Amino acid sequence: MNVPSDSMVADESGLRWRNDFATLPPSFFTRLQPTPLPDPYWVGRSDAAAQQLGLDPDWFASAEALEVLTGNALLPGMDPLASVYSGHQFGVWAGQLGDGRAIMLGQTETGYEMQLKGCGMTPYSRMGDGRAVLRSSIREFLCSEAMHSLGIPTTRALCVTGSDARVRREEIETAAVVTRTAPSFIRFGHFEHFWANDRLDELRALADFVIDRFYPECRLTERFGCNAYAAFLEAVSERTAALMAQWQAVGFCHGVMNTDNMSILGLTIDYGPFQFLDGFNPRHICNHSDTGGRYAYNQQPNVAYWNLYCLGQGLLPLIGDKEVAVAALQSYQTVFPREFEGRMRAKLGLPDAQDSDRQLIEGLLTVLLKEQTDWTIFWRRLSQHRAGANVQTVRDLFVDPTGIDAWLVSFSARHASVSPALAADLMCKSNPKFVLRNHLGQQAIESAQRKDNAGVATLLTLLETPFEEHPGFDDYAGFPPDWASSIEISCSS
Structure with a gap:
């Protein structure tokens, strides 16, 4: 395997590399090399993600890129490492976790970290083999890019490479590596780790690292008595609330909302047993392992708040006052419903808000629930109807159209003062035709x-x-x- 040289050296990819995360104390990570896979091949590549990174297109299509993005070689300036974190899994403290099958290669000058998932064991693999299988890697690759194109904050996926190397799960499968990118992969669980181990210096170093790079406005706040750490908790709460609103509006189910799967930047992260709703069932559980329904679709907003409370507990030694920490979390209760209603109004083609909108939204959800109407198809057909298609295409979705007929009367009345062209445009840009079912x-x-x-x-x-x-x-x-x-x-x- 090639050995990295000095950072910020331009390489064949057209990128310059550094690793800001590696400036944290050694207790945050382990430097190590990815484990090579034999005879890699391309499975899928995102030119859009490559363009965002500033990656040279010719290099991205090259044999060298295939080797690097499988973990078989490194480029000059790459500084690979795996980070340690802890977390609550299914509501239970799980203790130390970490990047068990992911290795960060470094950070580009465009500000994006690049991480290989499935590139071998790390000190945090526990009982795992450090590998990813082809099926889950394809799902993560496609959904990462799908969510980005839906306008939902997310880690992105540059590519998937495959190998005929065998991996055992419920059965023998083949290995794959997905290359993920994000401004940061820091999770709630990173903070929980140092809090749980009573390592205040590292906890403060981590909070300062994140605030200075991603939340600098928290240094200037007068809120909470100029408490930057409380302002940071509030900002993360608000980003998370907005993310949950977007998930709910598009019908996305994450499936494993453990605290170690929650991004400190409010990104969708770690695509495992996710699903987009087919029929509208608020209690839908997409994760076959979630026998208790903790992460059902309708539980996601509450679980996110519970996870934020865990983050607040982790930050409490820095915030210094429990009442201040609790106050910093309260904005979630305001931001989520506001953002969700805003998303739903856009789906309904309503550019402005009226007091009656909540009743209109709730009435529609009741109608959709009765027959568990297909979520994505309903919204797309409603959009097309507003653009001029026959309303029968909407009515055909219901065995008994009585409920939707009554609701459509209210919908039409609400639209009486809205420009048809403006409404149709807003709806068609808010209700996708294609999701990753x-x-x-x-x-x-x-x-x-x-x-x-x-x-x-x-x-x-x-x-x-x-x-x-x-x-x-x-x-x-x-x-x-x-x-x-x-x-x-x-x-x-």
Whole structure:
């Protein structure tokens, strides 16, 4: 394996590398090399993510890029490491965790960290093998880019590479590596780790590191008696609240909202047993391992607040006053409903707010719940109706249209003062035609397991522009087949 040289040296990729995280004390991470995989091959690549990084297109398509992005080689300036953190998993303190199968290669001059997931064991692998399998890597790759294109804050995925190396899960599968990028992969669990181990100096160093790089306005606040750490907790709470509103509005279920899977930047992070809703069922559980329904769709906003409370507990030694910490969390209770109603108004084509909007939203959700109407298709057809399509396309979604007919009367009345063109445009830009449904991902995975990656490429194209019509690809926006309900996605995915 190549050995890294001095940081910030331009390499063949066109990037210059540094690693700000490595400036933290040694207790935060372990430097180590990725473990090579034999005979890697391309599975999928995101040119859009590469462009955001400033990656040279010719290099990105090269054999050297394939080796580097599989963990078989390093570029000059890369400084690979795995970080340690702890966390609550399914509401129970799990103790020390960490990057068990992810290694950060470094940080580009554009401000993005690059991380390989599935590139071998680390000191934090516990009983794991440090590898990722092809199916879960494809799912993360596609969903990361899909969420970005939906306008939802997320880590991104640059590419997936595969290998015929064997990996044991419930059965023998083949290995893969997904390259993830983000401004930072720091999680709530990083703070919990140093709090739980009573390491105040490291806790303060971590908080100062994050505030100075991502929340500098907290240094200037007069809130909470000019307490920068309380202001930081409030800012994270507000970003998380806004993220939850976006998840709920698009019908996204994360599946494993442990504190170690919560981004300190309010990003969607760690795509495991996720799912976009098919039929609208607020109690839907997408994670087969979640037998108690802790992370059901309708529980996500409350779980996020619970996780923030854990973060607040971790920051309490720095904040210094429990009442101040609790006060810093309270904005979540204001921001989430405001942001959610704003997202729902946009889905309804309403550019301004009225007091009656909440009743209109709640009335619609009641109608959709009664027959568990398909979430994505309903909203897209409603958008098309507002753009001029026959209302019958909406009514056809219901066995008994009585409820939706009554609601449509209220909907039309609310739109009486709204420009039809403005409403239709807002709705079509807020209600995607294409989302990564489980069965679509499964079909692409099964093809890729046969070394046919055309399905991955097609899905990526559609998910990168989910609000466009894409004539000829309506099957990708249709109802899920009956067999889709039998797909089981668990934490091992």
